[in-house]
Amino acid sequence: MSKKQLLIDDELVEFEVVDESASFVLFNVEGVEYKVHLSSLQDGKMVLNLNGRNRPVILVDENYVVDGKEFTVTAPKRNRSKGRSHDLGQMKSPMPGKILKVLVKEGQEVEAGTPILVMEAMKMEHTIKASKAGKIEKIHYKEGDQVAGGVELVKLC
């Protein structure tokens, strides 16, 4: 028996494989034992069988739609500590776009949820709010700037 971990939609899931073959896998997850059979696998389409019911799977890379539910399943990163470890002080742009309005000043104290700036992307406005209470240490962009996706917009301490 061996313990394994997978990241399912960013949630670290631990399970224990009891037995396995080319056509089935028997494992424990969250204290319950499951035996899942592989009924077929061809052309990116898989059919699993659990408890006597066929479960169609559509898959590409790490993306899976199992029985109509979508999951991303990836291996946990080795240097990652258990669970979430977000740096809440970093506020990133959710997507590429333009800074329309900066609503705070450097040095200003804010509550969690205080609107920090307004971005425009996909022809819509999005308000970026403070991820936690704190002090705005640095604002990296000014009104009118184009920003890439996933970059730090402000530093909140």
Place this chain on the structure above:
Amino acid sequence: MKKIKKILIANRGEIALRVIQTARELGIKTVTLFTDEEKGLPHCTAGDESFSLGSGALKDTYLNQDKIVAIAKACGADAIHPGYGFLSEKSSFAKLVTSHGLIFIGPSPESIDLMGDKKTSKIKIQELGVPSIPGYHGENQDLSHLKKEAKRIGYPVLVKASAGGGGKGMRIVEKEEEFEAALEGAKREALNAFGDDTVLLEKYITSPRHIEIQVMSDSHGNHLHLFERECSIQRRYQKVVEESPSPAVSPELRTKMTEAALKITRGINYLGAGTIELILDTDGQFYFLEMNTRLQVEHPVTEMVTGLDLVALQILVAEGGKLPFKQDDIKQKGHAIEVRLYAEDPDNNFLPSIGQIKLIGKTSLRNVRLDSGYVDGNDISISFDPMLAKLIAWGETRDLAADKLNEALNDVVFLGVKTNRDYLKRILTLSEYRQGMTFTHFVKTYEEKLKPGKKSGEELALAIAAAFFNKQGSSSVQTGGPATVARDPWLSLNGFRNS
């Protein structure tokens, strides 16, 4: 009557493909347009001929009227279909097209002007005896004046861009203290989107439904309606679920609403396809909201319940043809529901997402229609609307249509991009949806109930097993050759971590 032989489509994406579909069925040639950034998208090569609009801002590409008309002339097109959005409701474009001897597949410039402006349309509608929502549509845009008008109308008040559409430049103001900030936001958005920051004010109806009547008129005095669609379920003021018939419309109310719609099309001597948008209050009163002088995104639900091809009818009446049926011949059969698949994260404030479509998927269910402008491998960028596709299902009853659509969403998956697919399934299976509790604030009202549930143990187990067999399959392909040692499949899984 002049038969159209070649249509230039002044649009992109799914609607360009939709027009091509009908044109091909009618033996009409098509010409598509594209920008350099769009190469690889189906519409760039879908017609009989395709021309590049170059690259740059929309005003230099899809909104460049002179360039588009020049291409139409050069390639010998005799008509232009504007689709929806872009130039479809620009009277100057309709005028330009006709002045070059081409047919504009749409209404007259006068109709577009009259109905396109929210102020003039409401004045006209009142003349025709159709009720509209109390509001302020005046020229005076001073803050103090607008504030006074808002007070007169009574809060809550809606601030809307005069030139607007699609929810851009719109704000609901609950109380006077919030008015100034909301006005500023609406004006900024309106200026950005339409180049005009004139706003109007309206009474905000607390529990409204959005019901719209599809109309179709020819140039021989025939003004017909194709019944209603309900499009109450919206997010960020954009429609998410559309259906026909509406669960809220009784036969008597339907008669009243369609009569009001035809009063308008007759009254303005309308031509072509159009939509009269109405707001239905809980007391059964309805008010004119606006008229869209073009084909709508959600036209497929009407096509599925009536069996008619709206694009074919648009072409017919644009040619000067006569509608080949009478009002009584048009029947609303069964029930059709459309959902819009968007590239967005509904569980994070509907933020748009980007990425590459790895797999769209397809469904073999009968009477299910997928209208999309994408194919596998296409990149979703931020430059255009986040709508990936429309999925429409028809059933004998509303429940059957909803069940079928929910099933079809298991097949049409758009893997690779974060989408609202699961969210749409949550809507379709929500008991309040099934009961027809569809008001325009549906998304907000049922926010909690529409949140994703915690994954069940069974779901987790299936995800684990799917990943297990997926990795096992690919590792056995890679190894090949004579096996030396019995391998633990988990050892060959890159990145699977033992703890």
